[in-house]
Amino acid sequence: MTSPTYATYLRLDELLALQVPLTPREQRDLSDSERLFIVVHQASETLLSQVLVDLRHLDAGPCGPACRAHRTDRAVRLIGALEGQLTLLRRTLRREDFLAFRDRFGTASGLQSEQFRELFALTARLTGNPDGDRSGALDAAVRRWRATHLDLVAHMLGDEPGTGATSGRRFLASRLENPPDAAPATT
Template structure:
């Protein structure tokens, strides 16, 4: 630039840049377009508000997007768990990192929903009856895969075998943490049989022998680097899971106060109690004992 008034060579458009739009492919009579590939007509067709309330569009959009992220999280967790079951630790770290990034998007979605005031919500709240995020099969699957399990949570899906069946399988199968503990055992750590063969329908409880195994890993990170990295990635997952729950709690609190939730739960009370659930107890206690 000279005197801030004339453009130099660096300001000139690249040769042919002005014709880029004209050169883009535009004949999709026999080829797959962006909208066709993503089935955007189907996506938009699923967006069907029941009322004329302006904010119902926001409410549906946030929940649609959240379900897509949850489905991705389930897919990545299952893929990571399949590899951990085979004793592979490197590729699962990438998949769990993707889970963490998707969780961040889920948490940020609450910030958008918080722009809806209580008065806005009441304009359409009556329209969806007992429908509630409590009934999300994908969210429940995430909880089950992470080890937070309660057979009662299967009930809302009993009328849909296609949704109920995979949840039953996940309820009785190993969690991602169960597989991490199995890996510790296979590496020679003394993991008790009562832990490895525990009732998987119940949430895990802190076990001193398991804690001692993780302490050995954390005190010798160079020798057990992959196990250490896996442990820290699991902590990332639970950390973000807690943040999502907390944002859920505050969003519901500022929208409906202490009213009961649409699905029949106590609303804020139920969500507050969920904050106390610990998925990987030894990985949090290890910080105190180091």
Template sequence: MSGLTYSSYLQLDKLLSMQEPRTSDTADREVVLAEHFFIVAHQASEIWLKQILADLLAATDALRPDYGNSDADLSVEYLDRAGRLLGLLHDQLVALEKMPLRYFAEFRPYLGTASGAQSQQFHQLDELLGDDERPEGLYAAFEAYTVAQGMSVGSVCRLGSSAGVLHRVAEGLIDVGSGFWRWKIAHLTMISGMLGEQRGTAGSSGVGYIASRIRLPFPQLRQLRGDVHEALVPTGTPN
């Protein structure tokens, strides 16, 4: 361990040499700095995505009986952290809104066909959160765990805090899903301010395409939470 330093532990030489604006040789300092900012925001997003995915996979595994000792409290811990980190991911976009449009317009042609649409980690996250039908998904693991405890997700929703840790997992899932949804909405509003009617670098229609991609995470859980209202409406309540 001797000789280990902050810089060598974090491999800063490697990390800090990876921001290479393509406009470096040709453009004004303002344009190069704007592109640098754009690269940093994307790279930071990918690093946070890596942690979020790892945490959500751990949260899923902690609910699987076949994975050794299933532990719903541990799952809650991971879900809470992932929820917080999705807030950081969202903040990268909020910061990026401070990139002056005129500089963005100048370096954008240098992006070629590169696009966030090619982010593999993002698509993994989308699948983990968006599709309740996949047996390997987060919601399916929660549902199976709930059934193994002799309950149903619907009864967890109705019972609320008296369902104990199962309720806390359900709340964690809603927080994570809403955090991801918030990111998607912020991305949509940011690009509509920056692109207007321009097409995306991957060739999509841009704003219209991104709007069409926004789905609510964990639809089954939201449906079951909605059902609670009907189950609890007292008879004779005015419409």
């Protein structure tokens, strides 16, 4: 058996082939901006998958205090990285570019992310039974992410409707202040 290389271990050929903008290549600036949008969202879903690994472990209950502290801290830091990605997108994706390619992805919406729904459900479940200040840190991290997401949407859409048949910014603001009851997590 041969030892994997960096590229084969991370399956980079497959991973880097997944960014396929719908904007024609002839519109290079716009296509590159759409690619950035895709990269950030794919990276977010990948990081979120690790957050869920840790939160599912906590939810299953086999975790002692040191494990709980470690897994919670890691989840909080990963959510911070997700927040940083939204800030990056806010600062590097021009609003006019986003509005120009937005119609290409039709009704695709972050509302359709099973992973984010599970994050919100697990966070509600885990912080509903506080374990010191660490579970409060988890809830605070998710709230900061949601607030940063709202800021991004407000910047990109203004008062335009959202892609998921919502009112966009107003819809997200109402969910930030009054989160819906958490649905059961899917595993």
